[in-house]
Amino acid sequence: MKVKAAVVFETAAHPFTETQPLKIEEVDLDPPGPGEVLVKVMAAGLCHSDLSAIEGVRPRKMPYVPGHEASGIVEEVGEGVTRVKPGDHAVLFFVPNCGTCSSCDRGEPYLCDTAYEARSDGHLITGNHKIRLNGEVINHTSGVSCYSEYMVLAEGSVIPIEKDIPLEDAALFGCAVITGVGAVVNTAAIPPGATVAVLGLGGVGLNAMMAATLSGAERVIAVDVLDDKLAFARQLGATDTVNASDPDAVEQVKELTKGGVDYAVELAGVPAALEAGYAMCRRGGTVVTAGLPRPEATLDVPIAQLVSDNRTIKGSYMGSCVPRRDIPRFLSLYRQGKLPVDRLRSGFVDFEGLNAGFDRLAAGDAVRQVLRPHGTTSV
Ligand SMILES: NC(=O)c1ccc[n+]([C@@H]2O[C@H](COP(=O)([O-])OP(=O)(O)OC[C@H]3O[C@@H](n4cnc5c(N)ncnc54)[C@H](O)[C@@H]3O)[C@@H](O)[C@H]2O)c1
Ligand SMILES: [Zn+2]
Ligand SMILES: [Zn+2]
Structure with a gap:
């Protein structure tokens, strides 16, 4: 399918409103294969780790679709996927664990060796690249790449949540909260x-x-x-x-x-x-x-x-979290009003507002701005 996404081709200095490192493109997204899930991205946070990658402080394999903190709705699941189903609301997070490497065996899924290798090489832990532009491979970011209308992720990156939780708050649980x-x-x-x-x-x-x-x-x-x-x-x-x-x-x-x-x-x-x-x-x-x-x-x-x-x-790293254990328990604190994550949202951006949003983050003028790929409001 064709989807709108932000793509970074090379690092740039700010002001990003002038250098425009995030280009909005219509990319080709492959359907979900075995162990993979197609998600409609509903909200995606602007984290300093993305800023560091965009300005070259932290290296990434280019070109890539950034964004590693998000929430969305499951559209379609690939063969063998059992833990999520179409219609599920979910938090998307950046260290899917394979369950079979030595770090996973030690009970340290945040250090998953398979996820580490996949992250360095810009593919999913299933071994696949799913994004292309004019036939060329576009890399994934930490298996998430959520600055996109839709994205394919490994099943392990998708944690189902209750449907009454606002998705623009749920997004922050993918990185800022767990970290x-x-x-x-x-x-x-x-x-x-x-x-x-x-x-x-x-x-x-x-x-x-x-x-x-x-x-x-x-x-x-x-x-x-x-x-x-x-x-x-x-x-x-x-x-x-x-x-x-x-x-x-x-x-x-x-x-x-x-x-x-x-x-x-x-x-x-x-x-x-x-x-x-x-x-x-x-x-x-x-x-x-x-x-x-x-x-x-x-x-x-x-x-x-x-x-x-x-x-x-x-x-x-990743708050030493076990995501399937910790995301629900932190969401429960939020639900009780003890972790008012909504107060950390500084406003919404659309695709065209991403470069300006990262300028605001670099200047310290915002806490957590949220991209709504299907919304129209820009701050
Ligand atoms: N370990 C992980 O798993 C993980 C996950 C997410 C983010 N991070 C990292 O965490 C850091 C914070 O991310 P964020 O999105 O909250 O960033 P942010 O830009 O929103 O916040 C950083 C804050 O640090 C302040 N600051 C700058 N210099 C300072 C100093 N000398 N003393 C005290 N404060 C200072 C800034 O004013 C700003 O308020 C980044 O380095 C990011 O890459 C790590
Ligand atoms: Zn982050
Ligand atoms: Zn593992």
Whole structure:
């Protein structure tokens, strides 16, 4: 079938409204084969990981259809698909697990080796490419590629959800929620009564902040370079805020917590934020990072202090989530009003508004903008 999709052919610098890295094309989409599902994409989030790929901070195999955080409605299923059926509403997420590799066997589906290989090579975990333009293969992004009216995904990327959940909110559960909430409840496993600093208050960081509050943290200190983000974090439950640009930002956090936080969670994707997060922790503290800077970025820590302070540094991919377990439980928190993800939506864009949307994300003027491939509203 012919579908409208955004395609990136080469990386570009912003302003994207001038360089136009996302081109709107009519691409050919193959029907779903064995183990594959055709989904009508209803809502797709604009995540900083897409921005990093578009501007070349994080490499991708070109050309490709971006977007890895979405919701949609199942249209058609391929042979052997048993876990979803036409008409199902679903969250689409970016690490389908094969169930047979050693990471899946260890109970770490977020590290699935088959998904890792497929992601690097730009195909689905079924081994197939489904998108073409003028006969040329167009690559997939993390098995999702949701900046498209319709998309074919592996069955494992499609998690059915209840039909009363608004699809424009459900989309955020595909990345921002599982990454931010998962970093707090799975990777860090923050206990009640802890002191927590969250660095970087975008779609991912604000989810982490709400999860820290929900976990019963005694203090949740929100840290960002933008005062607007700090003010918004207070509205969402932060007990304190610190501007990371202040030369004494680390000292401010140490003073607020009499020596440093139990946990710092870094979700800015900036090496300076991880360094600050490490420094903000108390002796014996833990810093968790889910930010994704340039692949060559490093963290320089004094080893003797790491040892004598009994510190922990942890990476967190996909919030260390088991999607079939965690997406329903996080949706249940949202349904109860405890995780008001809808408040993180900054507005809607259409295909033509995607480049401007990524400019707004780069400038810090938006939290989570959502593409509605079948809608007409643009902000
Ligand atoms: N590990 C994963 O599985 C995973 C998944 C999704 C996103 N990510 C990464 O998480 C990061 C956040 O994504 P997002 O979509 O929320 O981004 P975003 O652009 O919406 O938010 C980033 C925030 O960090 C702030 N910031 C910049 N420099 C800072 C500093 N020095 N100290 C504190 N804050 C600072 C910005 O002002 C902004 O508010 C990105 O690096 C993204 O690639 C990782
Ligand atoms: Zn993302
Ligand atoms: Zn696997």
